[in-house]
Amino acid sequence: MNHENCEHTNADQHGLDRRQFLGRSVIGATAALTAPAWLPRVSFAAGAGPSPRDTLVVIFLRGGADGMTFCAPYGDGELYNRRPTLAIRPPGQANGAINLDGFFGLAPAMAPLLTPYQAGNLAFVHASGLSDPSRSHFDMQKWMEFGVPGAQATTVSNGWLGRYLQTIAPSGPGLLRGIGIASILPRGLSGGPAVQAVPNPAAFVISGSTSTAAARRAAIAAAYAQEPDPMSSAAANTFAAMDLMASINFTTYVPANGAVYPATTFGTALRNAAAIIKAQIGVEVIEVDLGGWDLHNQLGPTTGAMATLMGELAGAMRAFHDDLNDVNQTLNRVTTVALSEFGRRASENGSFGIDHGHGNAMIVMGGHVNGGQVIRVWPGLALPNLDNGDLAITIDYRDILSEILVDRMACTSLPAVFPGWTMTNRGITN
Amino acid sequence: MASERDLTVSAESSATSAPADASRRSFLTAGASAAILAGFATRTHAQTQASLAGPPPGPWSWTSEQELRFLVARVTNGWNPATYARAVQLGYDAFLEEQLDHTALADPEVTAMLPAYPSLSLSSKQIYDQYVVPNDTNTAINQLKTATIVRAIYSKRQLFERMVEFWGDHFSVDHNDGQVQWLKTVEDRDVIRANAFGTFTNLLIADAKSAAMLYYLDNYRNFSTAPNENYSREVMELHTLDVGHYSEMDVAELARCLTGWQYRGTSLANHGEFFFNAAQHDNGQKVVRGVVIQPGGLAEGELVLTQLAHDIATARFLARKLCNWFLSYNTPQVVIDSVAGVFRASGGDIKSVLRKIFARETLHMMSPASTVKIKRPFHLVASTVRSILPEVSAPVRFITELATMGHTTFGWSSPNGYPDTAQAWGTVLLDRWNFMSRFFSNSIVGVNVNAAKLFGPVTKGSLASHANRLLTGGFMAPEDVAAVQAYADGQPTLNDTLRREVLALAASTPSFQTY
Numbered sequence: 007m008n009h010e011n012c013e014h015t016n017a018d019q020h021g022l023d024r025r026q027f028l029g030r031s032v033i034g035a036t037a038a039l040t041a042p043a044w045l046p047r048v049s050f051a052a053g054a055g056p057s058p059r060d061t062l063v064v065i066f067l068r069g070g071a072d073g074m075t076f077c078a079p080y081g082d083g084e085l086y087n088r089r090p091t092l093a094i095r096p097p098g099q100a101n102g103a104i105n106l107d108g109f110f111g112l113a114p115a116m117a118p119l120l121t122p123y124q125a126g127n128l129a130f131v132h133a134s135g136l137s138d139p140s141r142s143h144f145d146m147q148k149w150m151e152f153g154v155p156g157a158q159a160t161t162v163s164n165g166w167l168g169r170y171l172q173t174i175a176p177s178g179p180g181l182l183r184g185i186g187i188a189s190i191l192p193r194g195l196s197g198g199p200a201v202q203a204v205p206n207p208a209a210f211v212i213s214g215s216t217s218t219a220a221a222r223r224a225a226i227a228a229a230y231a232q233e234p235d236p237m238s239s240a241a242a243n244t245f246a247a248m249d250l251m252a253s254i255n256f257t258t259y260v261p262a263n264g265a266v267y268p269a270t271t272f273g274t275a276l277r278n279a280a281a282i283i284k285a286q287i288g289v290e291v292i293e294v295d296l297g298g299w300d301l302h303n304q305l306g307p308t309t310g311a312m313a314t315l316m317g318e319l320a321g322a323m324r325a326f327h328d329d330l331n332d333v334n335q336t337l338n339r340v341t342t343v344a345l346s347e348f349g350r351r352a353s354e355n356g357s358f359g360i361d362h363g364h365g366n367a368m369i370v371m372g373g374h375v376n377g378g379q380v381i382r383v384w385p386g387l388a389l390p391n392l393d394n395g396d397l398a399i400t401i402d403y404r405d406i407l408s409e410i411l412v413d414r415m416a417c418t419s420l421p422a423v424f425p426g427w428t429m430t431n432r433g434i435t436n
Numbered sequence: 437m438a439s440e441r442d443l444t445v446s447a448e449s450s451a452t453s454a455p456a457d458a459s460r461r462s463f464l465t466a467g468a469s470a471a472i473l474a475g476f477a478t479r480t481h482a483q484t485q486a487s488l489a490g491p492p493p494g495p496w497s498w499t500s501e502q503e504l505r506f507l508v509a510r511v512t513n514g515w516n517p518a519t520y521a522r523a524v525q526l527g528y529d530a531f532l533e534e535q536l537d538h539t540a541l542a543d544p545e546v547t548a549m550l551p552a553y554p555s556l557s558l559s560s561k562q563i564y565d566q567y568v569v570p571n572d573t574n575t576a577i578n579q580l581k582t583a584t585i586v587r588a589i590y591s592k593r594q595l596f597e598r599m600v601e602f603w604g605d606h607f608s609v610d611h612n613d614g615q616v617q618w619l620k621t622v623e624d625r626d627v628i629r630a631n632a633f634g635t636f637t638n639l640l641i642a643d644a645k646s647a648a649m650l651y652y653l654d655n656y657r658n659f660s661t662a663p664n665e666n667y668s669r670e671v672m673e674l675h676t677l678d679v680g681h682y683s684e685m686d687v688a689e690l691a692r693c694l695t696g697w698q699y700r701g702t703s704l705a706n707h708g709e710f711f712f713n714a715a716q717h718d719n720g721q722k723v724v725r726g727v728v729i730q731p732g733g734l735a736e737g738e739l740v741l742t743q744l745a746h747d748i749a750t751a752r753f754l755a756r757k758l759c760n761w762f763l764s765y766n767t768p769q770v771v772i773d774s775v776a777g778v779f780r781a782s783g784g785d786i787k788s789v790l791r792k793i794f795a796r797e798t799l800h801m802m803s804p805a806s807t808v809k810i811k812r813p814f815h816l817v818a819s820t821v822r823s824i825l826p827e828v829s830a831p832v833r834f835i836t837e838l839a840t841m842g843h844t845t846f847g848w849s850s851p852n853g854y855p856d857t858a859q860a861w862g863t864v865l866l867d868r869w870n871f872m873s874r875f876f877s878n879s880i881v882g883v884n885v886n887a888a889k890l891f892g893p894v895t896k897g898s899l900a901s902h903a904n905r906l907l908t909g910g911f912m913a914p915e916d917v918a919a920v921q922a923y924a925d926g927q928p929t930l931n932d933t934l935r936r937e938v939l940a941l942a943a944s945t946p947s948f949q950t951y
Contacts, residue, residue: 068850141687142669142679144852189842190855191863203864205842210866213873214937218927222941225923226869229916229945237810237946240863248866297849302654302666356662357654362669394684 055175056416060341060372061283063326064167064194064293066151067319067346069300070143072360073367074349074397075307076116076316077130077380081109084387088353092305092360101308106130110380114308115316118324122371127327127337129375129434131368132382134401135348139394141362143300146347151194153404153424161425164197167291170411171198173419178288181246185282185292187275192293201291202243207278208256210248250287262332265325272296273322280329284336290415299346302359319344327371338373341414341435345369345403352392365397368406374414376436405432495800502804503796504528505911509951510762511535511794512594514811514819515908519594532794535595536787538633546591553579555621560647560708563618568702577611580621581845582832588818589831599632599786600624601814602761604846605853607643607675609652611846616648619708620846623648636754636784637745640675644741645710647699653851656698658691660718665691670851676744678753686725692718693729693736751779755789760856762793764807771801808950810862812854813843813871819951820875820943823907824890830882837880841867868949872940877933887935896930897921903942916945 078094079085080103085093094113095102103111104120110132112120122128138155140146149156153166162169171183184201186192191203204210212219223245230241259281267273275294282289298315306312323344330337349366365385371377383400385391391398408429411417420429498506508515508523511532523531534541550556555563555576567576588597609616609623623646631639643649644667650656653667668691672682696717700706712734722729722736727743729736744750755776759767775792782788792798811819817834838844842864848854855861874880876887894902900921904912920941927934942948 139684140679141684142673143850144673145679189864189867190860193859196859205840205864205867212866213870213879214877214940215933218937221923221926222873222937225919225941226944228919228922229947230865232915233946236858236862237865237949240865243863244866300850302664303657355664356659357657357664359654359657359664361665 055177057177058339059177059290059416060339060374060410060414061289062167062291062410062415063279063283063340063342064291065319065323065342065344065369066147066192066194066293066295067299067344068143068147068295068297069346070348070350070362071299071315071319071346071366072301072305072307072312072350072363073130073132073346073365074352075305075312076113076319077106077132077367077369078103078111078113079109079132079384079387080111082384082387088387089360090354091358092307092354094307107380109384113313113316115313116320118320119369122324122327123378126377127331127373127375128369128371128377130380130382131370131401131403131406131432131434132380133365133385133397133399134368134382134403134406135364135366135399136403137399141348141364141396143347143362148193150345150347150403151192151196153194153407154426158426165192165194166407166423167194167293168196168198168201169423170415170417171195171201171291173422174415174417176200176288177290177416178286181288182243182250183288183290185247185289187278187292187294192295194293195291198291200243200246202240202247204247204251207251207254207282210251212248250289253287254281254285256281261325261329263328265328267325267329268318268321270318270322272318273325276322276326277329280326280336283330283340284332284334301350302355302361303357305354305359323369323371331373335373341370341372341375341410343368343370343407343410349397351396352387353395363396364393365399368403370406370410370434372414372435374435376433381432381434401432402427402430405430406434409434496803498796498799498804500528503799504531506799506804506807507532507794511598512822513588513597513815514822514951515911516822516825517909519822520909528796532595532791535593536633536790538593538596541592543592546587549586549590550583553583555579556583556625558621559706560619560622561702561705563621564702564707568618573617576621577617578832578835580624581611581835584624584845585814585818585834585838586831588814589821589828595790596632598762599790600628602758603628603632603639605848605856606757607639607649608848608851608853609648609846610849611844612849613652615651615702619646619648619651622646622708633786636750636779636786637742639786640671640745641738641741643675644671644694644737645697645699647708647710650697650699650710655694658695658697659716660692660695661716663688663691663695663718667691668694671741672744674852676750676753677747678749681747681749682725685723689722689724689729690740692720692722693724693740697734697737745784746780748776748780751776751784754784755779757856758789758793762790763798764802765809765858766806768801771798774798810858810950812856812861813838813841813868814845815951816841816868816949817871819948820872823943824885824939826886827884828882829884833880833882837871837874841871865949869940869944872943873937876936876940876943878936885936885939887932887939890939891935896924896927896934899924899930899935899938900942903938904947906939907942907948912942912945912947916942916947920945 075094080096097103097105097111101114104117105111119128136150136155138149140156145156151165152162154162167184176183180200182200182202184195184198186195186203188203189205195201212223227245230238256278267277279292279294296319301311304310330340345368346366349363350360351363354360385398385400404424404427408420408424409431413435504523507528508520512519526534563576591597609620611620627642627646631642653670654664655667658664665687669687673679696713698711698713700709700711714733717733719731721731724740755772759772759775775789778792779789817837821828875883876885878885890906891902900917904910904917920938923941924934924938
C-alpha cells in the first residue's frame with residue numbers, strides 16, 4: 007500500500023488503492039508467507055514513517071473498573087468513611103493494601119504488579135479520566151474511545167487510535183496497522199487504516215480444503231473488491247491479517263523469562279499480542295478488552311468477583327511485562343495502557359457493591375514509563391471534595407495518552423487525535 | 437418439497453425476466469454512491485446531525501418486486517422459496533397482515549419441534565429444582581438458546597421472531613449472569629414473547645417485574661435503607677428515554693420509587709414471581725423528572741414507568757431503533773419522526789408501529805440502495821438454513837457456531853444488547869465465511885446438505901448461477917455470481933466437493949451476507 011495514502015483522510019483510507027492492492031498483491035503474497043517457524047521468515051521493509059517507535063497496547067477494562075480498589079488511597083482516611091465495609095484496609099492489616107508510596111496501595115489481588123512497579127516500569131495515574139458529566143457506561147466508553155467528551159460529539163466519528171494511525175505513515179509495511187484481539191473491532195480503532203478485529207490470532211485461517219483455499223479466497227476477494235465500505239476494506243484487512251498471522255506460529259511460541267499467562271481469554275490474548283509484537287510484522291496498535299467490572303452488587307474486593315478480575319488483569323499484565331523484558335529488551339519499545347470508562351462512586355451502596363462513579367486510576371507500563379510512582383493531584387474523598395458524590399478528575403486521560411503518543415509513538419498531529427485538547431505534561435514517559 | 441422446487445423455478449424465471457431489478461448490485465448502484473456509503477456508515481452523532489440538517493429525502497421509486505423482496509427480507513430471517521411464494525400469492529399488504537396476525541398463523545413444524553426442549557414450559561422453580569439443584573448448569577440454557585434458533589429458522593411467524601429478537605436486545609439480560617441462567621427462560625416466554633406484539637407499556641412494566649431483569653440489573657437489592665440505582669439508570673437510558681433526557685437526581689429518585697421490587701427466592705414454590713416488599717420500600721415523596729410522586733407503594737414505580745413509556749423521547753428513541761432494525765442504518769429523520777408519531781399516538785401499540793414502518797409510503801422515502809444492511813450472525817445462520825432447508829438433526833450445534841461469530845444467543849454481557857450496526861458486523865468477515873464452509877461441507881454435526889440432490893444434473897459451467905437460485909431465488913449480484921463461477925471454472929472436475937464449495941462461496945459473497 008502507498009504510504010502517502012495514510013496521510014490522507016479516512017475516506018481515502020478506504021478508497022480504491024487498497025482494493026487494487028488487494029487484487030494485485032495480497033493474493034500473490036500468500037505463498038511467500040507460509041513460513042512454519044514461529045518467527046516470520048519474510049523480512050518486511052521498513053515503512054516511510056518515523057521509526058523506531060513503540061507498539062501501543064491498550065487494555066480497555068469495560069464496565070467501570072474500580073481504581074479506588076485496585077490502587078487504594080488508604081492514606082486518605084475519608085476512604086473508610088465512604089466505604090466502611092468495602093475499602094481495602096491499610097497495609098499491615100488483614101487483607102490490607104500492598105504499600106506503593108505511603109499513600110496508595112495495591113489490592114492484594116494486584117500483587118503481581120508490584121515487581122514491575124518497583125522495577126520502574128509501571129505507574130498508576132490516579133483521579134484521572136475524561137471530564138464529562140455522564141455516568142453511563144455506553145456514553146463514557148464511546149467518548150473515551152472517540153477521545154472527546156460528549157459535548158464535542160459532533161467533531162469526531164471515529165476512534166482516537168484510528169485517528170492516530172491516520173495521521174502518521176506506517177512504521178512497517180502498513181499491511182495491518184491496528185488489531186483488536188476481539189470478536190468485534192473496538193471503537194477506539196474505528197476509522198483507522200488497515201485495522202482489523204482478530205478474535206483468535208492463532209487460528210485466523212480460511213476453513214476447508216487447503217488445496218483450494220487460495221483459489222476460494224481469490225473468489226471471495228473478487229466479490230468484495232467492488233463492495234462499498236466497510237466491507238471491502240474489511241475484506242482486504244482480513245486477507246492481510248490472515249497472511250501475517252499465518253507467518254507466526256503461536257502454538258510453539260515460548261514466552262521469555264518463564265512468563266506464565268493466565269489460561270483465560272484475556273491472558274491468551276496478551277500472550278498472542280506479545281508474539282505479534284516480537285514477530286515485528288508492523289502492527290502498531292493492539293487493543294485487548296477485559297470486561298465484567300460493573301459490580302453494583304457484591305464487589306468482592308479481597309475475595310469475590312473483583313478480586314478474581316484483578317487477579318486475571320494483574321497476572322496477565324505481569325506475564326506480559328516479564329515476557330517483553332527479554333534479551334531484545336522488547337519492553338523498551340512497547341507501552342501498555344489499561345483504562346476504564348470511569349471509576350466507581352466514592353461511597354459503597356447497600357448491596358456491598360458500588361454504583362457508577364467518575365475519577366479513576368489508569369495503569370501505564372513499559373520500558374520508557376516513569377514507573378514506580380502514582381501520578382496524581384489528589385482531590386480527596388471528603389464529601390465537599392467529591393464531584394456529585396464521586397472521585398473528582400484532576401488529570402484528564404488525554405494528557406497521559408498525548409504524552410505517550412508524542413514521546414513514544416512519534417505523533418506530531420495531536421490536535422487531530424484529540425481535537426480541542428491542549429496537553430499538560432504529566433511526566434509519564436522518559 | 438416438490439412444490440418448493442417448482443417455486444424455485446418460478447422465482448428464477450421472474451429473475452431472468454427482469455435482470456436489472458433483480459440484481460442486488462444494480463439495486464445498490466441505483467442510488468447515488470454517497471447514499472450507498474451513508475447506508476453503510478456507522479451511525480454517529482455527527483451523521484445524525486447532518487441528516488437532520490439535510491433536505492427531506494425522496495420520494496424514490498421502487499418496483500413492486502423490489503417492495504415485495506424488501507418486505508420478505510425484513511420481516512423474515514431470510515428468503516426461501518415457500519415464504520417468497522406466499523408473499524407473491526398474498527401481495528404486499530396481505531402478507532404483512534398475515535405476519536402481524538401471528539396467532540392465526542398455524543406453526544405445525546415448530547410446534548412439533550419444541551417438545552424436544554421441555555424446560556421451555558416450566559416455571560423458574562421447576563427449572564431450578566430439575567436442573568440447577570442437581571448441578572446441571574447447561575441443559576436449560578442450551579434448550580432455550582436452541583429453541584430460539586429453531587424458531588428463527590422454522591417458525592411461520594417470522595416477523596414475530598424478528599420482533600422477539602429485537603426486544604431481547606432492547607431488554608438485554610446476560611444469560612451467563614448468575615440466576616439469569618435459569619430465570620431467562622420464563623422472561624423470554626412470559627415477558628418478551630407474551631408482549632412482543634402488544635403495547636410497549638405492558639412490555640416495559642412486565643420486564644421491570646421480571647425476575648431476570650430484577651436480578652441482572654440489581655433492582656431486587658434496591659432497598660429503602662440502601663438504594664441500588666443500576667436498573668433505574670438503565671431503564672431510562674436504554675429502555676425508554678435515551679441518554680440526555682434525565683438527570684442524576686432522576687436516577688436516584690426513580691431508584692427510590694422502585695425500592696422493594698423483588699422476586700420470590702429459590703426456596704419458594706413460586707420462585708421467580710414478582711412481589712412488592714412494602715417493608716423495604718421508601719415511603720417518602722419523590723420527584724422524578726419534575727413530577728412529584730406521592731407515596732403510593734407499588735403504584736409509584738408503575739406510574740413512573742407508564743410515564744416513561746408514553747414520553748415523546750421514548751417514542752423517538754424506540755422509533756429510531758426500530759427503523760434501524762427493520763429499514764436502514766440511515767433511516768431519514770422524517771421517517772423516524774413519522775414512526776415516532778404513530779408510536780406515541782397509538783400508546784406504544786407495536787403492531788401499529790410496524791404497519792407504519794412497513795407502509796409503502798415509508799419505503800418511498802428511502803432509496804432502495806440506502807436500506808442495505810449486514811446480517812447479524814444469528815440472522816446469517818438462520819437465513820442459510822432457511823434457504824436450502826437441509827436436514828438439521830442437532831440444531832444445538834449452532835450455539836457454538838454463533839459463539840465463534842461473536843453472537844452467542846442472549847450472550848451480550850452489557851445491558852444495551854448486541855449492536856445493530858455495519859461497523860460491528862461488517863468488519864469481521866472471516867468467521868462468517870468459515871461458517872459457510874463448515875455448513876455446506878457438512879462439518880457441523882447434524883447438518884446434512886445433500887449437494888448432489890440440490891444440483892442434480894447442473895453442469896460445471898452453471899454451478900454458480902444455480903447456487904444463486906438455491907440461496908436467493910436468483911437475486912445475487914452478477915459480479916458475485918461471476919466471482920464464484922470463476923472459481924468453479926478453475927477447478928478440474930465437477931464433484932460433490934466442488935458443489936459444496938460453490939454453495940459456501942456464494943453464501944460468503946456480499947449478496948448473501950447482506951440483506
